[in-house]
Amino acid sequence: MNSKQIIKEIKEKQKEIKSVIFVGCGASKAELYPAKYFLDSNAKNIRVSHYTANEFNYATPAAVDNTSIVITASLGGTTPETVKAAGKARELGAHVICLTHSANSPLTKNSDYVICHRFSENYAAKLEKMGYALELSVEILEQFEGYKYYEDMxxxxxxxxxxxxxxxxxxxxxxxxxxxxxxxxxxxxxxxxxxxxxxxxxxxxxxxxxxxxxxxxxxxxxxxxxxxxxxxxxxxxxxxxxxxxxxxxxxxxxxxxxxxxxxxxxxxxxxxxxxxxxxxxxxxxxxxxxxxxxxxxxxxxxxxxxxxxxxxxxxxxxxxxx
Incomplete structure (x- = not known):
């Protein structure tokens, strides 16, 4: 499924999304930031946050529930803290999306939706994790609030x-x-x-x-x-x-x-x-x-x-x- 289809399916289940939470470690956490920045800059009603995974695990925000979308990322899909965070978010009822290079990795098993990206092929491929996270944010904004520059994106x-x-x-x-x-x-x-x-x-x-x-x-x-x-x-x-x-x-x-x-x-x-x-x-x-x-x-x-x-x-x- 692509970003548009994933968010469409979430909206069919949950008419209102109150929070979007980005969770990862190291470079993967950083690659989620442009998506977080986009929503911070443009969303009027959606609460947005960005966590290193173990802080999410030990100091889980109260907003995590069925009105939340949690977007996680891990290149190999095996980062223990991120795998645990995805599972925790899912247990609390959140709609969990993961970005990873590795299909069928532990992270995918703790997620509702999986987007697999390339990495090693060339320099552009290394950007796909960051790009797909941004696409998810654009779709969340467009489908739940509307975004006037959607076509420009x-x-x-x-x-x-x-x-x-x-x-x-x-x-x-x-x-x-x-x-x-x-x-x-x-x-x-x-x-x-x-x-x-x-x-x-x-x-x-x-x-x-x-x-x-x-x-x-x-x-x-x-x-x-x-x-x-x-x-x-x-x-x-x-x-x-x-x-x-x-x-x-x-x-x-x-x-x-x-x-x-x-x-x-x-x-x-x-x-x-x-x-x-x-x-x-x-x-x-x-x-x-x-x-x-x-x-x-x-x-x-x-x-x-x-x-x-x-x-x-x-x-x-x-x-x-x-």
Missing amino acids: QTGFSKIYDLAQTSAEAALLDAKKFAEAYKDAPQIYVMSSGATTEVAYSTSICLMMEMQWINSGTFHSGEFFHGPFEIVDKDVPFILLMNDGSTRPIDARALTFLQRFKAKTAVVDALDYGLSSAIPKTVIDYFNPMLITAVFRVYAEQLSYARQHPLTKRRYMWKLQY
Whole structure:
């Protein structure tokens, strides 16, 4: 079933949905954020929340019942905390949808509806989890409240995957320059804003800390001037994931400050890859995370080559009981 069919079937069972709750861990949690951001920005009556799975398990929100849709994600469908969260939500009567690469995984068995996505085929395929979550949010809003830019979102979905793939391929030269400049950095700070906020978060905790063992911190570009900017100095390394849309001035203000004090700054800017020429301006905010994710994956790959540290290398994950 696709997103439209799933939400249609839920509506046939439950005429009113009061809350939508996104649940996941790590990168999967972050990939649900653009969908959450979309509903936050546009829904007038639906309560929206976003949980790391074990907090959902231990501090379950009271709103979880038959008027809730719970959307979970796990690449392999085996993340124990997320599997447990899906089961808990289902027991409480919620309509549970899971996004996973693995059909018949434990997560699918605790869910009412399953959407399987691709991952390894190319850079565009790696965006499908994020994209399908966003499609679910658009359908929830359209079918339960109505959304005037619904067709513009469909235009965006029809174009973003090809644009992201070609953008990733075009980023190789800049990615190699980034890798050479950052390969010996003792720590790297990452920031962004808007729907891309948790792409910055996952870049920091997954691509840098998990996959490269580089100390990293992340924060919203709008929060930069409320604490983090005190560590800015010449050659302190930053990554700024710059949006093309309503929050661009927030990112631009941070960039101006970084340049003023000559911080080492790598900018991945959606404007450079033509997002506004492909996506309607009415909905451009929600497609920044997909484009930027594809492009920065190339940066991460090149960094791993320069450091001779594969993105798949781990010390603890999948190797120890924890």
